[in-house]
Amino acid sequence: MTHFQLKTNLLNQPLMLPNGVVIPNRLAxxxxxxxxxxxxxxxxxxxxxxxQRWAASGIGMxxxxxxxxxxxxxxxxxxxxxxxxRDFAILQxxxxxxxxxxxxxxxxxxxPGKQSPKGLNVRNISASSVPFGxxxxxxxxxxxxxxxxEIIDIIQRFGRSALIxxxxxxxxxxxxxxxxxxxxxxxxxxxxxxxxxxxxxxEKRRKFLMDVYVEIRNRSVQIFQSQLNLxxxxxxxxxxxxxxx
Numbered sequence: 001m002t003h004f005q006l007k008t009n010l011l012n013q014p015l016m017l018p019n020g021v022v023i024p025n026r027l028a029x030x031x032x033x034x035x036x037x038x039x040x041x042x043x044x045x046x047x048x049x050x051x052q053r054w055a056a057s058g059i060g061m062x063x064x065x066x067x068x069x070x071x072x073x074x075x076x077x078x079x080x081x082x083x084x085x086r087d088f089a090i091l092q093x094x095x096x097x098x099x100x101x102x103x104x105x106x107x108x109x110x111x112p113g114k115q116s117p118k119g120l121n122v123r124n125i126s127a128s129s130v131p132f133g134x135x136x137x138x139x140x141x142x143x144x145x146x147x148x149x150e151i152i153d154i155i156q157r158f159g160r161s162a163l164i165x166x167x168x169x170x171x172x173x174x175x176x177x178x179x180x181x182x183x184x185x186x187x188x189x190x191x192x193x194x195x196x197x198x199x200x201x202x203e204k205r206r207k208f209l210m211d212v213y214v215e216i217r218n219r220s221v222q223i224f225q226s227q228l229n230l231x232x233x234x235x236x237x238x239x240x241x242x243x244x245x
Contacts, residue, residue: 015060021171024102025060031108031174033066033076041071041081043090048097055101062098063106063174069157074120075112075181082107082161088168095169104171109161111154113182114143125150127185127192127199127208151198151208154182159215166220175212183209 015023036046054062068074068081082091098105114126118141126143146154162173177183185191186208192199199205 023060023104025058027059028061029054029059029063031063031065031176033079035076035078037078037080039078041068041074041079042087043080043094045090047080047094048090051094051105052097052101055098055103055105059103061104061106061171064108066110066176067107067161069109069111069154069161072121073111073113073116073124075110075116077120082109082164083157084160085164085167088164091164091168091170095165095171099169099171105169106172106174107162107165107170108174108176109158109165110176111157111182113185114140115180115182115185116140126182127188127205128194130191130193145194148196148198155208155211155215158212159219162216163219173216175209175216177209183212 011026013026015026017023034047034050036044036050038044051062051064064080066075066079068079068083070083071081074081095105112124114124114130114132116124117139124141124143125146127146129143129145131137131142132140158175165173175183177187186198187205189202189205192205194200194204197204198208
């Protein structure tokens with residue numbers, strides 16, 4: 001396929017990340033949840049065709065939509081789940097469909113916590129057993145408070161999923177810490193009422209996020225990228241921060 005020729009000089013300039021990896025230009029496709037997986041949460045040829053088309057535009061970086069790290073914790077039906085290597089061959093094909101055209105493919109990794117429709121999962125967990133407001137309680141069940149062991153398991157799952165992505169040929173991962181999902185729930189003083197090492201102060205509320213980040217970095221070599229997508233909601237004031245870690 002022929003790439004569309006970018007005309008704007010600044011947008012067409014390469015971007016070097018702190019570790020020396022170069023993104024070919026300044027254009028990126030943000031994560032969108034395509035829900036194109038099978039009902040068993042496997043990626044499909046539909047992903048390959050869609051991402052090939054996006055990469056053919058010449059865009060520098062493409063971020064996947066809402067890949068879950070646990071089949072027991074889905075945000076939507078037909079989310080892709082990467083928790084082991086059962087889909088490794090098609091993950092390789094997915095990555096190659098983008099990278100062979102010169103674009104980077106980053107996997108957005110996520111755990112929904114309590115932000116999962118009623119009936120989709122057998123059980124939902126969160127930082128604390130705090131329901132959503134009255135207007136949303138018909139959609140989302142009150143979660144169980146995650147145990148220490150469950151928190152450690154989730155952290156390790158983020159690392160395992162990132163490592164599988166790296167081995168399959170993905171360029172990097174984005175840690176989804178926004179939009180009300182589990183990491184965002186841990187960051188929020190409204191949804192995290194814990195008084196242990198995972199809550200009670202701003203530093204303790206962010207420990208879960210930082211442990212996820214460290215786990216991914218420890219499992220992946222330095223050349224593999226991780227990005228944080230963070231929208232923190234505090235007392236209904238929204239601060240948006242997006243950064244490459």
